[in-house]
Amino acid sequence: MQRRDILAAALAAAAWPGWARAQAPEKPKVTIAVGGKNLFYYLPLTIAEQLGYFKAEGLDVTIVDFAGGSRALQAVVGGSADVVSGAFEHTINMQAKGQPMRAFVLQGLAPQIVLGVNPKTLPNFRSVADLKGRKIGVTAPGSSTHIMLNFVLAKAGLKPSDVSVIGVGASNGAVAAMRAGQIDAISNLDPVITLLQRSGDLRVVVDTRKPAEAERVFGGPMPAGCLYAPESFVAQHPHTVQALTNAMVRANKWIQHAGAGDIIKTVPESYLLGDRAVYIDGFLAAKPALSPDGLIPPKGPETALRALASVDDKLARAQLDLAATYTNTFAQRANARYPKG
Template sequence: MNKTFWKQFAIALALFLAGYFTFNGKLFAQTLEKPKVSIAVGGKNLFYYLPLTVAEQLGYFKDEGLQVEISDFAGGAKALQALVGGSADVVSGAYEHTINMQAKGQSITAFVLQGRAPQIVLAVSNKTMPNYKSIADLKGKKIGVTAPGSSTNMMANFVLAKGGLKPTDVSFIGVGTSAGALAAMRSGQIDAIANLDPVVTMLQQKNDVRVIADTRTLKDTNDVFGGPMPAATLYTTDAFLKKNPNTAQALTNAMVRALKWLQKAGPSDIIKVVPESYLLGDRALYIDAFMKVREAISPDGMIPDAGPKTALKTLQAFDPELASKNIDLAKTYTNELVKKANAKYK
């Protein structure tokens, strides 16, 4: 064997011992404990989860040495069930679930923020409630949410509570996040809807609904919740984070890179990246909807310190049981992985 071979072998051995590895010809620091990762998401087509789609479609997960399989569910509550049941390693879902699960004795941690505003809109049907005047008018009505127990359900509960109604004063019906939600509203199956874009913008365009609470911008979010409200995150069990720190870092790196890309991307760039099915048959409307929620996308993946407090206060407003629990918010999230990712992708 020639000198070149032994020189390359020595370099490879040194890198291996130093904790480096190669994947598709690229060099990565730290060996991934779990290169194949399954992520559950509730409504992947929503702008709420656009950073996840960007990371997937642009190959950012692969660039970190990961093989990511994404399973799409009807709503965030279903995605959470996949994590708890063991069929998913990580969830792309609402931050609030980390608080609810701690109250139930299960430790789940959010480790990268995708959205700094929930983007959820509560609207009433112009067909079944043309004379709507106040929240009190929703008593006894049917409200469509992505899935019962999801973040859309939680947002609706909070708005109802501010208006003097309890969750039990209405009927919540799961309608999903795309064509099914549109059909449920337009056919009169539901009287109100808590959903996200592009669904909401499509309903507004046809004058199907009247918006009564909107969290697509930072100002609107502050008006509704009284402070910054963390939205979509990547979250997982404490056990996964402890067992797979390098894998979690790789996931965070890919997501932060996607967030940075989104800060510079134009509408035409987004159209080229997302699957055709996301457009729901209307490219111009999709772009219009994206412009409405653009500022809601996190620029860096950091969960603001005041955010978890706002989320806890929101949940306690309509959940008496949670109000009596002693929640340690510091255990519901971490920004440590995001800080490292931002140092890598500036």
Template sequence: MKLSWKQFAIALCLFLAGYLTFNNNLFAQTPEKTKVSIAVGGKNLFYYLPLTIAEQLGYFKDEGLDVQISDFAGGAKALQALIGGSADVVSGAFEHTISMQAKNQRITAFVLQGRAPQIVMGVSNKTMPNYKTIADLKGKKIGVTAPGSSTSMMSNFVLAKGGLKPTDVSYIGVGASAGALSALRSGSIDVIVNLDPLITMMQQDNEIRIISDTRTLKDTNAVFGGPMPAATLYASADFIKKYPNTTQALTNAMVRALKWLQKAGPEDIVKVVPESYQLGDRALYIDAFMKVREALSPDGLIPDEGAKVALHTLEAFDPELAGKNIDLSQTYTNEFVKKADAKYK
């Protein structure tokens, strides 16, 4: 069958239109910024396990990104890196997006890593063997990852429920690894607020008595009265607006890691996670992972109700939120996660 010049011209135009559309779609998905710096506070924690999985399995590279991750002593330090300009994105607690809006700085979370905080508060059996109620903590030294971090936030909320103010105790930053263990064992702190795998190690050695636990959805609801978003990836609203394809690429990698974690067994986890994170005890690491597994987000979506619970929690003890009209719709977006979930079913 021979085509007329007119039919040939129409076919050629249709081909070129399809070709250009295809290549424009490819171009549209190309990250505008390929080198991205991410700050995190306590990368070895299960709280940030999806970030580690995305990094170790090469998911960021698959999305065309060269990601550099800087580890800090706590989430507050990671946030400072973002505000100071030395980090593009933070792998950190959702509530920072709320507290920063109260300071007129718009930060937006765009993918959820954890649907429960996994933070545990325990009293030292060495310095407080006779602990009975929250009131007993007045005047005591509480070790948190870093002052102003999510561990401080949880501690402040537990204290408030027990009738104490943040100023009734002394906060000491102890990090999320060896420094925290040393502080507890030396008696430098009376209370520890930290996460797994550290907490499970302290439990096994009978060094602490747990007084508040958010490693499961049930316990999280009991403490906060509802779902409490935990680790996210967040960035300034300006970054997300300027680099939407980069933000999408980051989200794709994280959602892919979350999907992998839903299917992975404990042995799969220990093969991927750096050995230094396992505290020299693989069995303990697996035991700790099983305690927090359900706290990991299955899809990366930030629940509307969770944002409300986070705001209510902060309002219970943070005077900087008094009289502030917080617009929760500006603290997070699920726009990128919905696209990632469609891509990685």
């Protein structure tokens, strides 16, 4: 069978009522690569792990954390991980490179990425055009924080080469770089952003933690964090993918009903960056941008491609099959099984 035929058969099998709970995972031991596990962007992944949702689905999941999403993707491409917990737009980039990836459950309705400037080094900042020639921190070069930065720069008439991009990670290193004046601006996520805001070390310029603002910035729904894997993995391990999806959808739904106290009790202490109040503020800011059901919006891939194509001429000219970058079949099955989480 051709690769597409195998995938079609797997997705058709997933549509059978009761399938999601009737079949054991083909690959019970799964390694998930993530870039910045402590970020709210990936909170459903941590919740699924901490509350035992993966184990409940018959999975033994190992989560390996990297400095950014691009490095997490490299782990899967290199064969040291099976699945990426990362930004949806990587599925588009990889299809263009002839290495098809498919997203199968959503974590974020909006990117949750914030672009802000350093009030110490840019006290007279007026517009994005003022970033020309400046040093800007991202989680890791090539990651979603870098992609959004390039998109915002392009809208202001700047090229990616007009700024110096520095990988600062997604934790205390990013905070330290801003406070020390080593970077003039930052494209990052919570809790890093809220921590910098509370200490007066950040002036927000673009805030896609707000779904409405994200839609204005990108011109449509912009799917964010998700689980994605090589198309071959999805085709060959449909029961494993369904089990992963079940766990993630349960986590999504739990978060929607959780209070700040519930989150604090569940995540590792290291996530709090030494300040519980900041973490709570970050969670409340990020919560509206988290997916309630794991379903990828049908127009989301189009929005993501527009954003990528605005800074990549090759993608703008590429003939891509956006329908092949994602499937909602597994998430629909998971919602049917866990209507209340």
